[in-house]
Every structure is written in structure tokens, then in C-alpha cells.
Amino acid sequence: MRRFFMGFVLALGLPLMAQAQGAEIEDVIGSQLEAFNARDVEAAWQYASPMIKGMFGEPGNFGMMVQQGYPMVWDNRDVRFLELREIAGVLYQKVMLRDASGGLHILDYAMIETPEGWQIDGVQILPAPDVGA
DSSP states (O other), rough: OOOHHHHHHHHHHHHHHHHHHHHHHHHHHHHHHHHHHHTHHHHTTTTTTTTHHHOOSHHHHHHHHHHHHHHHHSSSEEEEEEEEEEETTTEEEEEEEETTTSOEEEEEEEEEETTTOOOOOOOEEEEOOOOOO
16 A cells, blocks of 8 residues: 555655646746847856857857847747657757748757756757748
8 A cells, every 4th residue: 555655655745746847947938039139148148058158268259140040049039848858868849930020930948957956058949831832
């Protein structure tokens, strides 16, 4: 009976833990998107993983890369969080957003948990959804 009870508690607890992780991850991504809209690259930099920080060295380089390579992130609106999933041990948060011209984009955020909390470890632009076809 005790084994059944422990299994039951675990079965209930795991979805709650995943839900809490999802909310934390959405907060991180949402905060970084807000920082880019405010042109606060220093704040946006704080949500980047150590690997990303190592690649760009300082916030200005990072901001320039986002502005040039991810204009839909630099000027974003109407952000919607889609599914959070695990692939090969890495959590990916799919995000749909609109750019400054109203274009729809789907991005996949790779997330890692660090001692400072969840951080963004990379972003991939996915093919746009086929709307109205």
C-alpha cells in the first residue's frame, strides 16, 4: 500500500513540477522579449546562457546579433507560448510572435537550468505556419 501511495504522489507531483518549470521558462523568455522591445540590451543579456555570453562576449555584440539576425525578436508583439518539450534531455519552448510589420514567426528556444535559474541557450527560427491555405 505504501508503494502505491508513493507512486501516486509522484504521479501527481511530476506534472506540477513540469508546470512550474514551464511558467519559469515562459517568464524568462517573456522578460527577455520585453527587454528587447525596451531596447534594454543589458537586461536581455542577463537571460542568456553562459554559452551565449561566451560567444558574444558583451551585451552590445549580442544586441547587434539579435537586431540583425532575429528582427522579429528585436521588435516583437503578440507573443504566445506554445508547447514545452524535451528532446535529448534539453527543454525547448516553442514561441509564436509577430514582428513589427505583423508577420507571424515561430521560434524554438533551447533552455538550460543554471544556478542563476533558467537561461536561454539558443533560438532557432522554425518554418512559419501555413495560415489561410
